[in-house]
Amino acid sequence: MKPSDASRSTEAIYTTQQVAERLGISVSTVQQLVESGVISGWKTQGGHRRIPESALEHFLSRHHTSVGTRSFVESDPATRSSLLVLEDDLVQQTLYRGRISNWQLPLDLTFCTNGYDALIEVAMKQPDILLLDIMMDGIDGYEVLKALTSRPNFRLSHIAVLTNLSETEVDARGGLPAGVLYMSKPINFDELRGYLRGCCAAKTRLYAK
DSSP: OOOOHHHHHHOEEEEEEHHHHTTSOOHHHHHHHHHTSSSSSEEEEOEEEEEHHHHHHHHHHHHHHSOOOEEEOOOOTOEEEEEEEOOOOHHHHHHHHHHHHTTSSSSEEEEEEEEEEEHHHHHHHHSSSEEEEOOOSSSSHHHHHHHHHEEEEOOOOOEEESSSOOOHHHHOOOOOOEEEEESSSSSSSHHHHHHHHHHHHHHHHHHOO
């Protein structure tokens, strides 16, 4: 809803470009967030989107309370890996959390339940490892991958897709970017444990040099 002139006179109003720079995401993603109502805003008569400061701060506070992080083993913070899991199924989240915690890896685990939050979490936190489902409502995993890999300063080292789609079905949809690992659901947890162990070991070796 468009705010009154009185409220606008006492509050900063941002363009989509300014919000994109603040969040570290693309302008088109900000536009989608506004269009979907995730971030409150309005359009000017010229068709330009405007976002009040209060709406941006509300989004940031809600975002940071909607994802939870847990450290599974004590270790040097410099060598501990950060793992972001994009998964909208709460049962699957519980399964991941239980299995990964039992492996006692030097990981900080964070969950996002939608592509919007995942894009912002990656931009703000730059996790070492990203696991994502590619079939979900809103911005799906394909769009997240496309948005991330199109960034000139993209530096995510390890990405794996966990999906019910077969490799043939994934290829028919355009395939995966180079370097992205495919894992089929139901997940082979021995394979996932080996993958995460290797990712953690790579970071440990990096800091040991």
